[in-house]
Amino acid sequence: MSAVALGYLDDRFAKAFLAPGEQITKRYPIIHRGTYVRTTAIDKLVNRFLAAQPEQRKQVVSLGAGSDTRFFRLMADEQGGSPKSKVTYHELDFEANANQKRSILRQSTELSECLRRAEQDGSFYHLHAIDLRDLTNKSPPIIPELNPALPTLLLSECCLCYLPPDAAASVLQYFTVNLPGSLALILYEPIRPFDAFGKTMVSNLASRGIHLQTLKRYSSLQAQRQRLRLAGFSGGQGARDVHQLYGHDEWVLQGERERIEKLEWLDEVEEWKLLASHYCVAWGCRGELFGEAWQGIDGSRTGEEDQDELR
Amino acid sequence: MSDFDKAIAQLRACRPIPEIQVRELCYKARELLIEEGNVVAVDAPVTICGDIHGQFHDLMELFRVGGDVPDTNYLFMGDFVDRGFYSLESFLLLLCLKVRYPDRITLIRGNHESRQITTVYGFYDECLRKYGSANVWRYCCDVFDYLALGALVMGAASELQGTDHAFVDPNAQATMPSADCDDLEIEILNQTGHIVSRFRRKDPPAPQPNDSQLSNPGSSPSQQPNHTPSRNGAPGTGATSSSRGSSSNAGASAVLCVHGGLSPLIDSIDKIRLLDRKQEVPHEGAMCDLLWSDPDEIEGWGLSPRGAGFLFGADIVKCFNHKNDLSLICRAHQLVMEGFKEMFDSTIVTVWSAPNYCYRCGNVAAILELGEWGANGGYAPRGNGDVGRSSGGGGGGGGNGVLAERVEQREGPGRRYRVFEAAPQDSRGMPAKKPVADYFL
Numbered sequence: 087m088s089a090v091a092l093g094y095l096d097d098r099f100a101k102a103f104l105a106p107g108e109q110i111t112k113r114y115p116i117i118h119r120g121t122y123v124r125t126t127a128i129d130k131l132v133n134r135f136l137a138a139q140p141e142q143r144k145q146v147v148s149l150g151a152g153s154d155t156r157f158f159r160l161m162a163d164e165q166g167g168s169p170k171s172k173v174t175y176h177e178l179d180f181e182a183n184a185n186q187k188r189s190i191l192r193q194s195t196e197l198s199e200c201l202r203r204a205e206q207d208g209s210f211y212h213l214h215a216i217d218l219r220d221l222t223n224k225s226p227p228i229i230p231e232l233n234p235a236l237p238t239l240l241l242s243e244c245c246l247c248y249l250p251p252d253a254a255a256s257v258l259q260y261f262t263v264n265l266p267g268s269l270a271l272i273l274y275e276p277i278r279p280f281d282a283f284g285k286t287m288v289s290n291l292a293s294r295g296i297h298l299q300t301l302k303r304y305s306s307l308q309a310q311r312q313r314l315r316l317a318g319f320s321g322g323q324g325a326r327d328v329h330q331l332y333g334h335d336e337w338v339l340q341g342e343r344e345r346i347e348k349l350e351w352l353d354e355v356e357e358w359k360l361l362a363s364h365y366c367v368a369w370g371c372r373g374e375l376f377g378e379a380w381q382g383i384d385g386s387r388t389g390e391e392d393q394d395e396l397r
Numbered sequence: 398m399s400d401f402d403k404a405i406a407q408l409r410a411c412r413p414i415p416e417i418q419v420r421e422l423c424y425k426a427r428e429l430l431i432e433e434g435n436v437v438a439v440d441a442p443v444t445i446c447g448d449i450h451g452q453f454h455d456l457m458e459l460f461r462v463g464g465d466v467p468d469t470n471y472l473f474m475g476d477f478v479d480r481g482f483y484s485l486e487s488f489l490l491l492l493c494l495k496v497r498y499p500d501r502i503t504l505i506r507g508n509h510e511s512r513q514i515t516t517v518y519g520f521y522d523e524c525l526r527k528y529g530s531a532n533v534w535r536y537c538c539d540v541f542d543y544l545a546l547g548a549l550v551m552g553a554a555s556e557l558q559g560t561d562h563a564f565v566d567p568n569a570q571a572t573m574p575s576a577d578c579d580d581l582e583i584e585i586l587n588q589t590g591h592i593v594s595r596f597r598r599k600d601p602p603a604p605q606p607n608d609s610q611l612s613n614p615g616s617s618p619s620q621q622p623n624h625t626p627s628r629n630g631a632p633g634t635g636a637t638s639s640s641r642g643s644s645s646n647a648g649a650s651a652v653l654c655v656h657g658g659l660s661p662l663i664d665s666i667d668k669i670r671l672l673d674r675k676q677e678v679p680h681e682g683a684m685c686d687l688l689w690s691d692p693d694e695i696e697g698w699g700l701s702p703r704g705a706g707f708l709f710g711a712d713i714v715k716c717f718n719h720k721n722d723l724s725l726i727c728r729a730h731q732l733v734m735e736g737f738k739e740m741f742d743s744t745i746v747t748v749w750s751a752p753n754y755c756y757r758c759g760n761v762a763a764i765l766e767l768g769e770w771g772a773n774g775g776y777a778p779r780g781n782g783d784v785g786r787s788s789g790g791g792g793g794g795g796g797n798g799v800l801a802e803r804v805e806q807r808e809g810p811g812r813r814y815r816v817f818e819a820a821p822q823d824s825r826g827m828p829a830k831k832p833v834a835d836y837f838l
Contacts (some may be wrong), residue, residue: 113835115517120837244837276836282734282759287836290757328837347704351517353508355691355702356732360758365837 087111089118093349095125098162099155102194115350116358120365122346123332124274127367128243130337131272131380132156133170135239138379140169143208145236147229147261149218150245151177153187157211158197161204172208174233184215218249222256237268237375247275248296251303255317262318268373270380271319276365277327279305283360307366307391314370321377323370324385329362336384401497408490411453411483413527419489423536425496430543435674436653436666437545439503441553441810442769443470445654447729447748447762448507449491451481451519455752455762456490458820462588463764466494467501472548474729474748475507475656475688478537479518480755485527488520488537506544507656507729508688508705511678542675546687549666550652550727550810553767557581557811565591581811588817598808650724650807652767657730658745659709659717660686661698666721680705691731692745711741718744724807727765736763736816743809753819757835766813 090100091110104110136144148154157175179187191197191213201211212231220227240261246254262269278284279301291298304310307325314323331337338346352358369385371377404414404422414422444463449456463469477491478484494502508514515521515534524534559576565587573595574581583596653666662683663669672684679685689706692714693699699708714726726745733749740746752762 117835117837124837283757284759286753286757286759291836347702351514351704353514353518353703357755357758360732361837 088113089121092118094118094122094346097155097159099158099194099197099200100153102190102197103153103155114354115352116354116361118350119332119346119352119358120328120362123328123338123362124243124365124367126342127326127328127331127337128241128272128274129156129159131367131369131383132160132239132241134383135237135270135376135379136160136170136173138375140171142171142375143174143236144171145174145176145233145238146241147176147178147232147238148241148243149178149257150242150248151179151187151213152183153190154243156241157204158200161200161207161209174210174212174231174236176212176214176229176232178214178216178218178229180217181215184213188213218245218257219253221260222253226260232264234265235267237373238265238270240269240271242271243274244276246273247298247300247304249299251300254300258317268371268375269319270369270371270373270376271314271317273310273314273368274365275304275310275368276301277305277307277310278364284364287364306394307368308387308395310366310368311370311385311387314368317370319370319372321370321372322380323368324380324383325366325368326385327363328365328367329359330388330390331367332362399497401493405490405493405497408486408493409457411486413485414489416528416530416533419533420536422489422492422496423540426492426540427543429496429499430540430545431675433543433545435546435670435672437503437505437548439470439472439548439550439654440769441550441767443472443503443550443553443767445550445727445748445765445767446471446473447750447764448476448732448754449473449481449487450476450509450751450754451478451484451487451523452751452754452819453481453483453487453490454820455750456487458588458752458817459750459762459764462590462815462817463766467498470501472503472550472654473505474548474654474727475505475544476509476729477504477507478520479509479515481519481751482523484520484523485533485537492540503548504544505548505654505656506541506546506674506678506688508678510541510544512538512541513677538677542677544674546672546674546684547653547655547666547669550654550767552770553652553810554770555724555808555810557584557768557813559584559595560586560590560592560813562586562590562592565593569594582809583811584813586813586815588815590815593816650722652725652727652810653721653723654727655687656728657686657688657706658690658692658726658728659707659713660690661707662686664717664720689730692728692740692747711744714741714744718807722807724809732758732760733763734758734760736761737765737814746812752817756819761816761818763814763816766815767810768813 087100087104087110089095090097132146148156154177160173191201204211210231214229216227216229246257249257258271276287276298279288288298288301304313307327310325311323332343369380371380404418407414446459460466473491477488481487491502491504495504509518515538521531521534525531556579559581561576564570564573574597578597580598581595582598585593587593660683668683669687674684678688686706689701689703691701691706691708693708693710695708695710696712697710698713701708718724718726725743727748728745729748731747731749732754733747736749738747746765748763748765749760750762750764752760754760
């Protein structure tokens, strides 16, 4: 929210999630920049998916969606130019989170209006109160309206990493088995827990009761690619850390970088490098549609990574 | 017990002093600082410290490791405030010590000692929280405007007298130079005073195949294969300094201390002296550059990713040092995971004194001790003119014998780094307020 207020991101829906009278918590510039990079990079992958074969209806499943506004931003984005597919959009979250979001959606005329207009245009939004761990049961619950015939994109922004590694893998298996068609996954997660910054991050988060259970298993960009491949996203895997994403024109245009750098004076250059290199976006897919959608997006292993491993 | 002694005692306990006392303290401090030049002369021995950033308990740890004021002579290179939770207590304690022992502690300005930056990075909010108004913040900012921009350390010994503590690794002792060897250049100690490593001055190296490759083995990834492997420094060090004959020719020349680095508008220390510093840190210009710039592996000058100041390369540093008869530039400003980092054949060093910066980075901190020339039975220091130093161009002067193309370096001072970790949690007093570090979640 703080990043939106300062002009990093354009999201007219975010303010609906503030409690009445709640002040926007001001965050540091590196947090703003990180939020910007994460949102921008994932938007790029999502938009490319929706722009490929636009006559084809698509499905998005956002795991642990929280107060994410991506569906609403997608629907409101009319100046996009290129035609986009109609979408069936699912958000999965704990019951408490889902109920809270539902009540916010009801209270905000802007959000309800957006939902209504989307439905008129043939795009549907579903919010499910589901504990992801239940999907790993022998007889898992059925997700209403989940259409196995549609090309589907799974999103996990700091969600699966909270589960034990085996449970996280089982959740993915639920989808890879039940959705036989074109399928892809975008992950946004911390990495590199073993260096000095990473160790401090793990212990700081632990002292706040946050345990990122998959972090040690998927500790590098290469481990993330490997994980995606083994999970069945055999059509291609990519991974970039946030520092790489920010510095690369393919993800953040030079002009955007210049705009971002003018928003705030950032005196946290070394910290930015540290923090940003400990978070990554990783993606993997199967099926011809994603091959087309994400063609030319390079997330392959870099020379930098080779050097890191030698260290 | 004077009022200042009482205030010092209270601040040492990490308790803020009343607003009225802050006003008085800041007034006194300004009277004192207004008399200082832009570049303060400081005599060795001195202990040089980098960024503190409101990490009060780690500042206490620094004093434990480095000795207390006034027993130890300190030079702090700015960035006392912002980011940590105790900017107020940290800065006021340093300021109280300055007023009480003006000759035993020197404070110079960092880029965070500014109205604009402190409103973004925490000091303003902290003052508001602790006093309910911005008055204290205003008093402190008025002091910031009077802080010196740099310091020149004179009379530092070129040789280092080793400490007689034990080695961390007893097996290392056999391979390390002895404490009283006569060409000890660098000693690295941990927070308990145990010796991590020692380095002698290198014998003059064989002629380099390519003079442009002056990168040092300790900090450069592109190591030259013909560097003697056994000579490689510990992380952070450039052990050792460059080609020179015997070390007995003269005392070490002066060391310039500045928060950030050099400026394309400043080619001599006298030019720093001519600046009008009594103002908010400007967005550009020489004063801004001194507080914002960073050394980098480039040639000449480059744009800074910080949006203020510049990047400058080895050639700039070597030329500046030669022209100003400096053996070393000591600066802070950049987080270094190992606490300190020597660059460009040990012509510049970054000293960073905020361990586990922002309670998040997992780094260690360091302070740099420079000994006093003659304290070790050496010779009198070579004269270093203060005001009006010779400012001959790159091609002529000094007794150093300048090579035709290459700028010869002055011998660096002996350097003792004390490396330390963040103060243990239990030293932070009860209730142990666990700071919350921010991540992208």
